[in-house]
Amino acid sequence: MDFLFAEKHFFHNGQPCTAVEVGASFLRHTEKSPYYWGIQHLHRLSALSPYTVEFCFSKPTPHFLAFAASLGGAIVYKDEMTSFPIGTGPFSLSDHSSKRLRLQAFPRYFSTRPHLDAVTMYIFPALYDNEPETAFLAANQLNFYHYPYVEKEEHHFQQQHSMDIGCKLLSLNKKHGLCANDTRLREALFHFLDPHSMIQDIGGTRSILADRVFAQGQSVLTTRNRLKGQASLLKSNYHGEELQLYSYTGAGNERDAGWIEQTLKAEGISVRLHLLPYHELQQLDLEQKADLLLGEQLGYDDKVYGYFSLFFDRHRFLYSHVGTDDLEKAKRLWHQELKTETLLASLQTIETSLCQAHYLLPLYRLKQFALYPEYVKNVALNAYGWVDYTTIWLKRGKS
Helix, strand or coil: CEEECCCCCECCCCCECCHHHHHHHHHCCCCCCCCHHHHCCEEEEEEEECCEEEEEECCCCCCHHHHHCCHHHCCCCCCCCCCCCCCCCCEEEEEECCCEEEEEECCCCCCCCCCCCEEEEECCHHHHHCCCCHHHHHHHCCCCECCCCCCHHHCCCEEEEEECCCEEEEEECCCCCCCCCCHHHHHHHHHHCCHHHHHHHHCCCEEEECCCCCCCCCCCCCCCCHHHHHHHHHHCCCCCCEEEEEEECCCCHHHHHHHHHHHHHHCCCEEEEEEECHHHHCCCCHHHHCCEEEEEECCCCCHHHHHHHHHHCHHHCHHHHCCHHHHHHHHHHHCCCCCHHHHHHHHHHHHHHHHHCCCEEEEEEEEEEEEECCCEECCCECCCCCECCCCCEECCCCC
């Protein structure tokens, strides 16, 4: 498989983007990389010319182009002098801290220049769950934000919204621990953790029940019933042991995990919460430590890639819990060239099996928002719920 790309692409540091850097960007995915699965059977990578890269695989890899177009295929320049990622995109990163992200328009971008000279994003995790923040919004004069805060009526903002393609989900450990071989315990957890109640109790942008991981296809779940859950718990092998629930801080996980803990406690099931920064969570042996894993699964325009990502991406957490048999089924499909409909149906069959056995509990989908003043133009949300800042422009004469 050869990649040929146009000349005169430059990195943000001014260096030309050539086949050497493209190859190095893929080869950086060693076994420790969450994206290693995309190049696991790469036999040889060669720079045939300054602008042609050849990929040779030891096994058929018909879906590699989908992987190459994902975040795992991002082309970056390795520079030991900076911790900032250096790419070739329309914006370069000029400032990044725990509270702020600043992007500058890149003048040597190979395609159409962004209309905005710079974009500054402020990071306030506490705002995720629809907290009252009128003073914050007014004092900082923000002209764009992603969540409909309680006082949104006081701000005459335009609004775009869409429903999340992915979902918040809870996985139960199929490899190790209390849930692995106790069908009745998993049934009890499924019936007790009713997403309708979760959405009603916590609120915020939690919007609709997720009846499978991605918003497509028929439901694979039955209706929750607390009495059935109690009956299943009595028949289970559970005797008061403490279930270990792991998740990462932010993205509403604190409130979701707290709701799960309290809901199960009311039914006589003890849960210990472990909420860690994302990078710290990645360093743990979650297969051994976590009975339950709570996290988000992003949606993708490419539905097939979305499922492969669900099964294979190590930072998606399901990888730590899903059984070896399920992974092998998905790996066989990765190497098969099938019609999209057939391939998608086969991947969904694996998902259906996990959901019906209650190893995988989809919870809810978020309602995604973009809120902005009238003078901000050309705003649109993509499959991730993100806005493409390269197309936004500001109308002159704003008040």
